[in-house]
Amino acid sequence: MNPSENTVSQTLAALGIAQPDEISSLFAEVRARFDAEIIRAHDEPNWNITKVVWLGRKSGVLAQITDNWLKPATPELKRAVGASLNELRAHVESKIEECRVAIESGSEESALTRERVDLSLPGVVRPIGSHHLIRQVFQDVEDIFVSIGFSVVEGPEIETPYYNFEALNIPEFHPVRDDMDTFYIDLAKGAPTPLLLRTHTSPMQIRTMEKQKPPVRVIVPGKVYRRDNPDATHSFAFHQVEGLAVDTDITFCDFTGTIEYFVKQFFGSGVKTRFRPSYFPFTEPSVEFDVSCIFCGGSGMAASGGICGKCKGAGWIELFGAGMVDPAVYGFVNYDAKKVNGFAFGMGMDRLAMLKYGIDDIQVFFQNDVRFLRQFP
Ligand code: DAH
Numbered sequence: 001m002n003p004s005e006n007t008v009s010q011t012l013a014a015l016g017i018a019q020p021d022e023i024s025s026l027f028a029e030v031r032a033r034f035d036a037e038i039i040r041a042h043d044e045p046n047w048n049i050t051k052v053v054w055l056g057r058k059s060g061v062l063a064q065i066t067d068n069w070l071k072p073a074t075p076e077l078k079r080a081v082g083a084s085l086n087e088l089r090a091h092v093e094s095k096i097e098e099c100r101v102a103i104e105s106g107s108e109e110s111a112l113t114r115e116r117v118d119l120s121l122p123g124v125v126r127p128i129g130s131h132h133l134i135r136q137v138f139q140d141v142e143d144i145f146v147s148i149g150f151s152v153v154e155g156p157e158i159e160t161p162y163y164n165f166e167a168l169n170i171p172e173f174h175p176v177r178d179d180m181d182t183f184y185i186d187l188a189k190g191a192p193t194p195l196l197l198r199t200h201t202s203p204m205q206i207r208t209m210e211k212q213k214p215p216v217r218v219i220v221p222g223k224v225y226r227r228d229n230p231d232a233t234h235s236f237a238f239h240q241v242e243g244l245a246v247d248t249d250i251t252f253c254d255f256t257g258t259i260e261y262f263v264k265q266f267f268g269s270g271v272k273t274r275f276r277p278s279y280f281p282f283t284e285p286s287v288e289f290d291v292s293c294i295f296c297g298g299s300g301m302a303a304s305g306g307i308c309g310k311c312k313g314a315g316w317i318e319l320f321g322a323g324m325v326d327p328a329v330y331g332f333v334n335y336d337a338k339k340v341n342g343f344a345f346g347m348g349m350d351r352l353a354m355l356k357y358g359i360d361d362i363q364v365f366f367q368n369d370v371r372f373l374r375q376f377p
Contacts, residue, residue: 008064011072012081020080027084030061031091038095047096047103054092062089133376134239134365137353138221141241144265148258150217150243155204157223158185160193163203167332168282176281181227183236197225200346201242202282205325208244209333214340215247221349232361239349246325246335246342255343259322263291267356272298274316283323283344290316294355317355320347 007015008030017026034054041050054061062085070081131139142152161172170176180199187195204220220242228234245258260273272292280286292298293315296308300315307313322345327337350362357376359365364372 008061008068011068012077013072017077018074020077023077023080023084027088030065031088034061034092034095038099041099042103044103044107047099051096055096062092130373130377132365132373133353133357134349136376137349137356138239138241140266141349141352142219142221144262145219145243148261150219150245153204153208153218153220154222155201155207155220157198157225158195159198159203160195162193163206164196164198164200167206167329168202169326169328170281174281183225183227199226200224201240202344202346204242205244205282205329205344206333209246209335214335216342217245219243230363232363235350235362235366237366238362241347241349243345244325244342246340248340250342252324255322255324258343259289259345263319266352267291267294278321278323280321280323282326282329284326286321286323289319289322289345291319293317295358319352320345322346
């Protein structure tokens with residue numbers, strides 16, 4: 001260490017200084033040392049160090065001069081020391097501030113250089129996504145029905161038991177509720193009504209009829225939920241499209257014609273269709289709608305010679321439930337059951353997609369593995 005650096009840690013007496021005229025050369029030395037240091041402080045970390053070394057409140061050079069030179073100085077020296085110290089302090093402070101301004105404007109300049117956009121560089125190619133297969137199937141189904149006069153409506157996924165069950169002619173303790181293991185929402189005690197995740201899109205039949213007078217022709221795409229354990233054909237969330245047509249002159253023929261038209265548009269005109277009697281509380285009569293097996297052409301035989309694995313040799317595949325609206329349902333929405341009639345259907349989009357595209361596990365729709373999604377751009 002330069003021996004002069006130590007001067008500030010000693011008293012003037014210890015340095016052997018007794019005359020006021022010796023003071024200015026002593027301060028000149030310190031000032032020269034500062035000037036040499038501040039030149040080297042050309043970035044923020046170094047600037048910080050220099051500032052602390054010189055202006056630090058406890059052990060900065062100026063604090064030491066105050067403690068070791070000024071305070072114990074003899075009365076003869078005190079004036080000279082005080083004056084030189086003030087001068088030095090003014091010099092140090094102004095240089096340190098000057099230096100800060102220089103560093104800041106310098107770093108701004110380099111930030112500008114860094115951020116300058118080079119327009120000659122090629123752009124980043126962002127891969128373009130596509131609609132999920134289920135969304136595509138929704139769209140296909142909607143297009144077909146819209147083309148024959150249906151409109152699309154959507155409804156809440158959180159429903160009351162009234163809309164999900166009662167108004168659809170499914171009173172409490174009706175065995176059909178067993179088929180629809182339901183997610184109920186945890187509500188605080190005293191909530192006005194229980195709430196559940198809709199188990200089907202059928203509640204929108206009620207909501208639509210409550211809102212509008214016949215004629216009604218709507219389809220309702222949406223998500224539905226059931227407490228099913230996941231396997232290749234079950235998922236706790238899946239997708240349906242509900243259909244409802246109510247007017248004063250709708251016949252069973254309109255019903256079968258509409259559904260057959262849809263199926264042929266969706267699967268191709270080669271498929272055959274059939275109805276089987278079924279049961280739903282909100283339709284009477286109710287049917288299960290089948291289509292000739294898309295995989296074996298309805299023969300029940302696989303191309304390899306054995307039995308078709310998809311229809312298990314039956315030649316038919318069950319597609320969805322449907323029926324003529326049960327008059328009891330009209331009672332819940334103040335329609336005159338004597339004057340109106342109509343049909344309804346509810347189909348699973350996941351099932352339609354699996355059949356149309358030969359997918360044998362419903363879970364792939366929810367895993368969103370891009371290797372699957374990319375097959376349906
Ligand atoms: N809501 C029924 C279900 O999810 C499906 C259904 C059947 C809907 C017959 C209908 C219908 O509108 O008429 O199991």
